[in-house]
Amino acid sequence: xxxxxxxMKTARDIAIATLxxxxxxxxxxAALIVEGCIMMRKCxxxxxxxxxxxxxxxLRKRFTGNADHVVNFFRLITxxxxxIMAELGFRTVSEMVGQVDYLETRDDITHWKYKNxxxxxxxxxxxxSMYTGLYNMETQDHGLDNILDWKLLEAAKPALEQxxxxxxxxxxxxxxxTTGTLLSNEISKKFKALGLPNDTLHFKFTGTAGQxxxxxxxRGITLELEGDANDYFGKGLSGARxxxxxxxxxxxxPEENIIIGNTSFYGATEGEAYIRGxxxxxFCVRNSGAKVVVxxxxxxxxxxxxxxxxxxxxxxxxxxxxxxSGGIAYVYDVKGQxxxxxxxxxxxxxxxxxxDLVVLRGMLTNHYEYTKSNxxxxxLDDLENQARNFVKVFPRDYRKALELNKxxxxxxx
Amino acid sequence: MGxxxxxxxxxxELPTKRxxxxxxxxxxxxxxKYTPHKLNQQAARCMDCxxxxxxxxxxxxxxxxxxxxxxYRQSWKEAYDILNSTNNFPEFTGRxxxxxxxxxxxxxxxxxxxxxxxxxxxxxxxxxEKGFVKPVKPNVRTGKKVAIVGSGPAGLAAAAQLNSAGHSxxxxxxxxxxxxxxxxxxxxxxxxxxxxDRRIALMEEEGxxxxxxxxxxxxxxxxxxxxxxxxxxxxxxxxxxxxxxxPGRELKGIxxxxxxxxxxxxxxxxxxxxxxxxxxxxxxxxxxIGGGDTGSDCVGTSNRQGAKSVTQFELLPKPPENRTQMMPxxxxxxxxxxxxxHEEGVERxxxxxxxxxxxxxxxxxxxxRIIELEWKMGEGSRAHFSxxxxxxxxxxxxxxxxxxxxxxxxxxxxxxxxxxxxxxxGNVRASExxxxxxxxxxxxxxxxxxxxxxxxxxxxxxRECARKVDEFLMGYSLLETRDDNLIAI
Numbered sequence: 097x098x099x100x101x102x103x104m105k106t107a108r109d110i111a112i113a114t115l116x117x118x119x120x121x122x123x124x125x126a127a128l129i130v131e132g133c134i135m136m137r138k139c140x141x142x143x144x145x146x147x148x149x150x151x152x153x154x155l156r157k158r159f160t161g162n163a164d165h166v167v168n169f170f171r172l173i174t175x176x177x178x179x180i181m182a183e184l185g186f187r188t189v190s191e192m193v194g195q196v197d198y199l200e201t202r203d204d205i206t207h208w209k210y211k212n213x214x215x216x217x218x219x220x221x222x223x224x225s226m227y228t229g230l231y232n233m234e235t236q237d238h239g240l241d242n243i244l245d246w247k248l249l250e251a252a253k254p255a256l257e258q259x260x261x262x263x264x265x266x267x268x269x270x271x272x273x274t275t276g277t278l279l280s281n282e283i284s285k286k287f288k289a290l291g292l293p294n295d296t297l298h299f300k301f302t303g304t305a306g307q308x309x310x311x312x313x314x315r316g317i318t319l320e321l322e323g324d325a326n327d328y329f330g331k332g333l334s335g336a337r338x339x340x341x342x343x344x345x346x347x348x349x350p351e352e353n354i355i356i357g358n359t360s361f362y363g364a365t366e367g368e369a370y371i372r373g374x375x376x377x378x379f380c381v382r383n384s385g386a387k388v389v390v391x392x393x394x395x396x397x398x399x400x401x402x403x404x405x406x407x408x409x410x411x412x413x414x415x416x417x418x419x420x421s422g423g424i425a426y427v428y429d430v431k432g433q434x435x436x437x438x439x440x441x442x443x444x445x446x447x448x449x450x451x452d453l454v455v456l457r458g459m460l461t462n463h464y465e466y467t468k469s470n471x472x473x474x475x476l477d478d479l480e481n482q483a484r485n486f487v488k489v490f491p492r493d494y495r496k497a498l499e500l501n502k503x504x505x506x507x508x509x
Numbered sequence: 510m511g512x513x514x515x516x517x518x519x520x521x522e523l524p525t526k527r528x529x530x531x532x533x534x535x536x537x538x539x540x541x542k543y544t545p546h547k548l549n550q551q552a553a554r555c556m557d558c559x560x561x562x563x564x565x566x567x568x569x570x571x572x573x574x575x576x577x578x579x580x581y582r583q584s585w586k587e588a589y590d591i592l593n594s595t596n597n598f599p600e601f602t603g604r605x606x607x608x609x610x611x612x613x614x615x616x617x618x619x620x621x622x623x624x625x626x627x628x629x630x631x632x633x634x635x636x637x638e639k640g641f642v643k644p645v646k647p648n649v650r651t652g653k654k655v656a657i658v659g660s661g662p663a664g665l666a667a668a669a670q671l672n673s674a675g676h677s678x679x680x681x682x683x684x685x686x687x688x689x690x691x692x693x694x695x696x697x698x699x700x701x702x703x704x705x706d707r708r709i710a711l712m713e714e715e716g717x718x719x720x721x722x723x724x725x726x727x728x729x730x731x732x733x734x735x736x737x738x739x740x741x742x743x744x745x746x747x748x749x750x751x752x753x754x755x756p757g758r759e760l761k762g763i764x765x766x767x768x769x770x771x772x773x774x775x776x777x778x779x780x781x782x783x784x785x786x787x788x789x790x791x792x793x794x795x796x797x798i799g800g801g802d803t804g805s806d807c808v809g810t811s812n813r814q815g816a817k818s819v820t821q822f823e824l825l826p827k828p829p830e831n832r833t834q835m836m837p838x839x840x841x842x843x844x845x846x847x848x849x850x851h852e853e854g855v856e857r858x859x860x861x862x863x864x865x866x867x868x869x870x871x872x873x874x875x876x877x878r879i880i881e882l883e884w885k886m887g888e889g890s891r892a893h894f895s896x897x898x899x900x901x902x903x904x905x906x907x908x909x910x911x912x913x914x915x916x917x918x919x920x921x922x923x924x925x926x927x928x929x930x931x932x933x934x935g936n937v938r939a940s941e942x943x944x945x946x947x948x949x950x951x952x953x954x955x956x957x958x959x960x961x962x963x964x965x966x967x968x969x970x971x972r973e974c975a976r977k978v979d980e981f982l983m984g985y986s987l988l989e990t991r992d993d994n995l996i997a998i
Contacts, residue, residue: 135560137558143513145616
């Protein structure tokens with residue numbers, strides 16, 4: 097199913113999109129304008145003067161939109177589309193999809209910028225055969241019936257039904273994607289946001305995990321991976337614990353090698369993870385609550401982070417903390433290169449306080465317990481000393497928010 | 510923009526006016542200045558819209574959100590530079606413009622609009638105070654000579670622009686001082702004349718030559734103009750007033766509004782020739798026939814002259830108080846306007862027509878016979894009226910002022926001698942794209958081309974026409990234009 101959108105306002109736009117191959121059409125701006133949007137372009141300031149892009153009750157008072165108008169708008173578009181279809185000789189939309197030969201290029205364009213544009217490649221009509229049509233004729237088989245998670249779900253039955261602890265082991269390959277997500281869905285259906293008690297389910301995997309390993313995994317799940325993983329490791333983590341370390345027989349130095357992919361913990365909200373090795377780029381991007389330990393990251397680490405904790409026991413790439421408005425990072429900066437690699441637009445770099453050390457010790461202890469990391473051992477044994485090598489990355493907005501919270505709590509007392 | 514939340518925190522406030530009783534005793538302007546605090550607050554209300562409708566509301570294309578923001582930040586030179594880039598005479602528009610920008614203001618959708626005109630006035634007056642306004646002398650003179658006939662806002666704007674492009678401009682004005690209707694039309698209490706003198710002095714320093722008491726077609730022959738100048742601009746205005754040719758029109762005491770207003774302006778500036786017949790409203794029952802801005806000026810002037818009573822009649826029905834479906838935002842709303850002159854005392858009546866002027870037996874006007882009208886919408890949404898039988902009345906009146914609009918420029922003299930083509934409305938024919946008449950080197954702009962209109966339109970026309978003249982003389986132009994057509998699809 098091809099969905100097209102982009103400034104669609106009339107049935108003519110939809111007809112053209114359909115003739116070019118679309119079967120679903122997205123209309124957003126036009127529908128907003130029907131409800132009163134005047135394209136002020138101040139949506140991000142929360143000062144929408146016509147009460148559309150806001151929840152502020154004062155501004156909402158100015159809202160003049162009407163659901164009936166929106167319904168009418170779409171009704172009129174479909175009516176007009178029928179008229180166009182009739183003109184063109186189509187009885188159904190399916191007949192219309194992809195029929196680019198019903199489109200003609202204008203021959204009266206004189207503007208120098210557009211005169212020489214050749215629309216030929218756009219208007220090329222793919223020849224159809226017995227086996228493929230121009231429009232959506234069969235549902236796509238995503239192969240969901242055979243994924244690894246069904247096995248996990250089977251193994252997890254005692255936990256879901258009686259709350260018993262479950263431990264199991266499975267091999268994993270890179271075609272096994274979103275491991276644990278389907279299982280987490282079942283957990284959240286039954287236990288909502290609370291999930292199961294920590295560590296109720298403990299699954300160990302051996303091999304290379306596919307993309308989005310542990311995506312959106314709920315509390316109560318612990319996934320242990322001996323091997324390595326692809327991108328989006330821990331995406332949207334929602335309370336689970338993830339552990340990753342290289343195979344026991346491997347001879348490379350873990351803290352110098354990348355074992356999980358890029359954009360790990362993308363938008364994670366809760367949970368913990370311990371990575372015995374380095375991560376790729378955009379580590380913890382948009383993390384808002386997960387606590388993660390890793391032994392080195394690529395570029396743009398902790399990008400747009402808004403909460404949670406990242407402990408980086410090794411080097412970072414450039415542009416660390418870009419857009420980081422919340423959360424904290426502790427970076428183990430033995431070589432003293434971190435300052436040059438950090439984007440300080442929104443963060444301050446500081447020395448660890450005593451409270452920080454307590455938190456760090458806790459994370460490192462866990463990291464050693466789950467992955468037997470040599471780095472963690474080394475730092476733990478010499479923490480008093482090694483504390484000097486750590487840099488605390490503290491976003492200014494976060495500092496303000498924490499202080500505001502503190503003063504509110506103080507007032508309450 | 511000012512403050513993002515400014516429009517939520519501050520409401521629209523206009524500066525205070527001198528009380529009615531006080532201001533009726535003189536012809537001075539009566540609108541006070543904002544305090545710096547208030548000015549800042551009013552500028553803060555601007556929302557800096559992503560799609561600023563005020564730009565297109567303003568005939569000049571003033572870059573309004575930007576200068577509002579500069580005022581909010583008290584960056585006065587910046588505000589002046591932004592304003593000056595589109596408007597040659599903000600000191601005129603800031604006082605008398607009906608502000609179509611405010612009608613198009615996005616905030617005006619559900620709240621009172623930003624006080625753009627007052628902010629504009631303050632920017633230019635502060636700029637004059639601080640000495641930012643300096644004469645613009647071109648570095649190189651092109652050697653081309655341009656004659657501009659008529660020194661109203663259109664002629665003045667064109668003169669300023671063409672001079673800045675390096676041409677040598679001579680402005681011909683038939684009256685005794687330049688300014689056109691700005692000087693001899695708009696009453697002093699709306700626009701004091703030192704404001705015009707201040708600007709003319711600047712323009713003279715820039716190298717523009719003004720010759721007054723030179724009527725082209727009478728004192729100066731058109732042939733001299735054609736021979737001595739490389740291009741000629743006709744900006745003589747649209748001065749022929751509409752007349753009311755009903756029985757009794759020849760009675761004494763019936764005057765065109767312009768004659769009345771011009772005379773008062775001359776009196777105030779000490780230039781009135783006492784030997785000519787005075788048209789005064791003192792101790793008379795005055796009826797102003799015509800409900801527009803000219804009529805309103807007559808009301809204000811009559812009250813200041815000590816009229817016994819002032820009544821204003823309008824042919825059309827009373828306009829609605831608020832916008833209707835026919836005049837949605839952002840168009841200019843034809844709603845009921847209560848001007849400062851109306852505040853000073855007048856009785857207004859709508860949907861009346863004057864049937865006859867009644868005399869006192871000695872050839873003087875004694876009363877008007879009026880009748881009430883009923884307006885109906887006809888086919889093709891054209892409204893028409895019919896007289897309501899039996900509604901005739903006699904209104905005592907010794908001074909009737911005809912303020913019923915202007916038809917077209919004078920056809921004899923300048924226009925007749927040059928033999929330029931006229932359009933169906935009697936204005937000099939020239940398209941909005943070229944401003945050129947049928948005679949190649951003759952251009953026209955302002956009321957003379959478009960019929961009676963606003964000062965802000967005249968300034969816009971003068972600017973655009975100047976650019977066309979510059980192109981005609983040089984082959985290209987670097988003068989500003991409002992619609993920069995880089996992408997013409």
